[in-house]
Amino acid sequence: MVLNPWNIDALADVEKETGKKVYNILQLRLHPSIIALKEKIANGPKDKIYDVDLTYLTSRGHWYYTSWKGDVSKSGGIATNIGVHFFDMLSWIFGDIKQNIVHVNTHDRSAGYLEFEKARVRWFLSINADTLPDEIKAKGQTTYRSIVIEGEELEFSGGFTDLHTKSYQEIIVGNGYGLEAPSQAIEIVHKIRHANPIGATGDYHPFVKKPLVKHPFITKR
Numbered sequence: 001m002v003l004n005p006w007n008i009d010a011l012a013d014v015e016k017e018t019g020k021k022v023y024n025i026l027q028l029r030l031h032p033s034i035i036a037l038k039e040k041i042a043n044g045p046k047d048k049i050y051d052v053d054l055t056y057l058t059s060r061g062h063w064y065y066t067s068w069k070g071d072v073s074k075s076g077g078i079a080t081n082i083g084v085h086f087f088d089m090l091s092w093i094f095g096d097i098k099q100n101i102v103h104v105n106t107h108d109r110s111a112g113y114l115e116f117e118k119a120r121v122r123w124f125l126s127i128n129a130d131t132l133p134d135e136i137k138a139k140g141q142t143t144y145r146s147i148v149i150e151g152e153e154l155e156f157s158g159g160f161t162d163l164h165t166k167s168y169q170e171i172i173v174g175n176g177y178g179l180e181a182p183s184q185a186i187e188i189v190h191k192i193r194h195a196n197p198i199g200a201t202g203d204y205h206p207f208v209k210k211p212l213v214k215h216p217f218i219t220k221r
Contacts, residue, residue: 001022001024001179001182001186002186003076003080003186003189003190003193004186004190005183005186005187005190007186008179008182008183008186011179012179015179021176021178022178022179023171023176023177023178024176024177024178024179024181024182025164025167025168026085026088026092026167026177026181026182027085027160027163027164027166027167028085028086028088028089028163029088029089029092029177030163030166030167030170031156031160031163033154033155033156034089034093034156037093037149037154038092038093041093041094041118048118049118049119049120050094050118050119050120050149050150051119051120051149051150051151052090052094052119052120052121052122052147052148052149053121053122053123053146053147053148053205054086054090054121054122054123054124054146054147055123055124055125055144055145055146055147055205055207056082056083056086056124056125056126056144056145056146057124057125057126057127057128057131057132057136057143057144057145058082058126058127058142058143058144059127059128059129059132059142059143060127064127065107069081070107072193076189076193077105077110077192077193078105078106078107078108078109078110078125078126078127079105079110079125079189079192079193080189080192080193082125082127083110083123083125083189084182084185084186084188084189085185086123086125087114087184087185087188087189088181088182088184088185090114090116090119090121091116091184091185091188093118093119094116094117094118094119094121095116095117095118096116096117096184097114097115097116097184097187097188098115098116098117099113099114099115100112100113100114100115100188100191100192100195101113101114101195101198101202102192102195102196102197102198103197103198103199103200103201103202103204103205103208104197104199104208104212105192105193105195105197106212108126108127108128108131108212109124109125109126109127109128109131109210109212110124110125110126110192111123111124111125111204111205111207111208112192112195112197112204112205113202113203113204114188120203122203122204122205123205124205124206124207124208126207126210129142130210130211131207131210132144
């Protein structure tokens with residue numbers, strides 16, 4: 001929705017001035033598998049802290065680096081551009097953020113460790129096709145999503161087609177997500193963007209050690 005936490009306050013002022021509402025498209029909150037996971041965690045042991053690995057790889061071409069998305073000042077970089085919906089989903093399910101460590105943050109990937117009230121999350125995001133697992137490349141696929149919770153893969157590869165439409169339908173009937181809903185996710189990506197990456201230290205995602213190749217079309221870092 002915005003790049004910085006304080007931008008939400010400005011939008012709240014606009015709401016007051018106009019009497020209108022600002023809504024978010026938080027489509028992952030409408031995915032059946034994500035809803036089922038939220039219910040499972042809510043009904044599970046109250047004191048359990050879950051171990052989670054989040055991996056999202058979605059290949060982008062040269063156009064990405066020469067468009068506004070390649071400009072961090074406009075897109076917020078990898079973590080914001082392709083990751084903010086996943087961070088919102090994690091916040092929605094596992095509660096308030098307690099720790100936010102960044103291991104890698106470059107032009108084509110970002111990775112780190114997030115600790116929520118009910119989860120320890122190692123995450124890795126990339127737009128570089130070279131980071132795709134070999135079995136995914138062999139199938140000719142260009143996107144890979146994986147959420148592993150306590151060693152068990154969450155199946156949510158399908159069901160994405162109509163989520164935006166469902167989001168608009170919910171807004172129309174008065175069930176949309178307002179300004180407060182994405183606030184923690186915005187805070188998370190803001191801190192990631194301004195953090196000093198510590199490299200492959202501590203509890204990091206296995207993909208952190210994948211080779212980094214400088215892209216010739218990068219205009220801004």
